[in-house]
Amino acid sequence: MSQTLNEATVLVVGAGIMGAGIAQIAAQAGHQVLLYDVGAGAAAQAITKLSATFDKLVGKGKITAAAAAESLGRIRVADRLADCAAVGLVVEAIVENLGVKQQLFNDLEGVVAADCVLATNTSSLSVTAIANGMQHPERLVGMHFFNPAPIMQLVEVVSGLQTSPTVAEGIFELSARWGKVPVYARSTPGFIVNRIARPFYAETLALLQEQASTPSVLDACLRAVGFRMGPCQLTDLIGHDTNFAVTQSVYAANFYDKRFVPSLVQRELVDGGLLGRKSKQGFYDYRDGATNAVLIEMAAPESLPRAHTIQVHGSGAVAEHILAALDRQDYRYEQVTASDWQGLAVDGAQLRLTDGRTATELGSEVAVFDLPVRFAENPVLAWAISGRASERWAQTAPVWLQVLGFAPQAIADAPGLVVARTLAMLINEAADAVQQGVCTEQAADAAMKLGVNYPAGPFEWLADWSVGAVVELLTHLDAYYAGERYRVSPWLKQKQWLTA
Ligand code: NAI
Numbered sequence: 216m217s218q219t220l221n222e223a224t225v226l227v228v229g230a231g232i233m234g235a236g237i238a239q240i241a242a243q244a245g246h247q248v249l250l251y252d253v254g255a256g257a258a259a260q261a262i263t264k265l266s267a268t269f270d271k272l273v274g275k276g277k278i279t280a281a282a283a284a285e286s287l288g289r290i291r292v293a294d295r296l297a298d299c300a301a302v303g304l305v306v307e308a309i310v311e312n313l314g315v316k317q318q319l320f321n322d323l324e325g326v327v328a329a330d331c332v333l334a335t336n337t338s339s340l341s342v343t344a345i346a347n348g349m350q351h352p353e354r355l356v357g358m359h360f361f362n363p364a365p366i367m368q369l370v371e372v373v374s375g376l377q378t379s380p381t382v383a384e385g386i387f388e389l390s391a392r393w394g395k396v397p398v399y400a401r402s403t404p405g406f407i408v409n410r411i412a413r414p415f416y417a418e419t420l421a422l423l424q425e426q427a428s429t430p431s432v433l434d435a436c437l438r439a440v441g442f443r444m445g446p447c448q449l450t451d452l453i454g455h456d457t458n459f460a461v462t463q464s465v466y467a468a469n470f471y472d473k474r475f476v477p478s479l480v481q482r483e484l485v486d487g488g489l490l491g492r493k494s495k496q497g498f499y500d501y502r503d504g505a506t507n508a509v510l511i512e513m514a515a516p517e518s519l520p521r522a523h524t525i526q527v528h529g530s531g532a533v534a535e536h537i538l539a540a541l542d543r544q545d546y547r548y549e550q551v552t553a554s555d556w557q558g559l560a561v562d563g564a565q566l567r568l569t570d571g572r573t574a575t576e577l578g579s580e581v582a583v584f585d586l587p588v589r590f591a592e593n594p595v596l597a598w599a600i601s602g603r604a605s606e607r608w609a610q611t612a613p614v615w616l617q618v619l620g621f622a623p624q625a626i627a628d629a630p631g632l633v634v635a636r637t638l639a640m641l642i643n644e645a646a647d648a649v650q651q652g653v654c655t656e657q658a659a660d661a662a663m664k665l666g667v668n669y670p671a672g673p674f675e676w677l678a679d680w681s682v683g684a685v686v687e688l689l690t691h692l693d694a695y696y697a698g699e700r701y702r703v704s705p706w707l708k709q710k711q712w713l714t715a
Pocket of ligand 1: 228233
């Protein structure tokens with residue numbers, strides 16, 4: 216099978232953004248490529264654009280002029296599907312509509328040979344459903360590229376209920392030969408990336424809806440984890456209409472499981488036409504001369520705060536970071552390793568790493584801080600003060616965070632703050648995906664890093680955190696909000712019992 220695929224002529228159906236990119240990849244990998252589109256002249260136009268793309272690649276020294284000319288020479292327009300009988304692989308990248316895709320594959324089966332592999336680049340439709348009605352549904356497989364296809368490394372190889380394992384393996388191997396990193400996924404709503412990524416947007420949108428903070432602060436907190444953009448910046452870039460549509464489709468496809476419920480905050484942006492960069496307004500203002508909110512930076516304390524007694528509670532990475540910071544500044548302290556919380560006690564007042572409970576629930580002289588993931592120089596970190604705290608502790612707690620090397624950003628007393636709840640929910644969604652046989656842990660990590668440029672995969676974050684802490688945090692969020700959204704994945708529960 217793969218030998219045949221390696222040498223196959225590839226038909227790309229749909230010459231839009233994705234189809235053109237896929238044609239380029241296949242041609243550069245040495246395949247003869249036919250490009251077909253229903254739009255009059257669309258395929259020829261795409262080839263003209265590809266010619267310019269190849270020129271740019273030559274200009275940047277990425278490929279030689281000879282290689283560019285050869286690749287471009289391999290791509291030809293197909294005027295009619297009926298002319299494509301000799302192809303060994305079809306990659307479909309047409310409009311995202313189930314009926315239209317089903318019709319296309321039915322038509323294709325009347326044209327191509329019995330052993331031709333049929334692949335769909337659908338990003339949200341069920342591969343099982345697209346195959347419904349085909350004579351040979353076992354030869355249909357998802358080959359989900361990411362935009363821009365020639366640059367993004369990930370390909371989700373998606374199997375529907377009837378997809379033959381040999382066909383999926385063939386596309387997996389071919390994707391690798393095309394220089395991609397393929398991962399196997401089972402056809403379920405959102406596949407891997409579009410499913411696991413939902414909480415990245417959803418948690419920030421939920422915090423905005425609760426008025427816990429502002430887009431600029433929430434974005435900064437998540438950039439501190441290593442995300443290139445915060446959720447507000449990223450949805451402004453993607454377009455709120457597009458991002459909202461994906462969220463709605465995953466929500467509907469999961470029988471309206473409240474876990475995936477879309478956000479009123481985002482719907483209002485869509486309703487108002489504030490779609491992000493493309494309409495020049497979204498969470499941020501991109502119009503000429505516009506100014507956007509920036510972070511409130513606390514000046515460094517003039518003198519270090521003093522205390523009679525300082526205790527460092529807990530053990531692990533956060534406690535070690537605190538100990539090192541205190542040592543550097545010659546503080547004397549006592550270590551309370553066997554504590555049920557992590558953080559700093561200063562003359563009895565507490566500065567605690569969030570465990571998913573609010574500071575107000577935890578006591579009066581209590582402040583909570585967010586999960587630090589990278590201990591870079593002065594990373595932005597959210598914190599919140601108990602509604603019952605004294606003015607004095609409300610003033611001093613952030614100064615102690617500065618002593619510990621953070622740039623504190625005060626937010627409302629929302630459980631799980633920003634980073635902790637977002638990462639916990641990303642891990643939880645990934646855990647559910649593994650539990651349900653959608654993908655492996657390794658595939659989930661690779662998919663999130665290569666499909667959406669996450670700085671780490673959900674299971675890598677989990678390895679640096681702890682199953683117990685994630686379950687505890689989610690359990691507290693679940694109790695606080697009393698809905699379906701924060702229910703703990705069975706996978707995490709099982710893991711916790713196994714490692715207890
Ligand atoms: P696009 O709108 O840029 O291109 C679609 C092309 O298909 C158009 O040129 C249209 O004329 C043509 N077309 C429509 N119906 C056709 C038919 N029956 N036969 C032949 N050609 C037909 O769309 P885009 O963004 O390239 O998306 C294509 C597919 O790839 C969709 O299934 C989409 O969900 C998927 N996808 C899109 C991504 C993106 O970021 N744009 C990422 C990954 C997948």
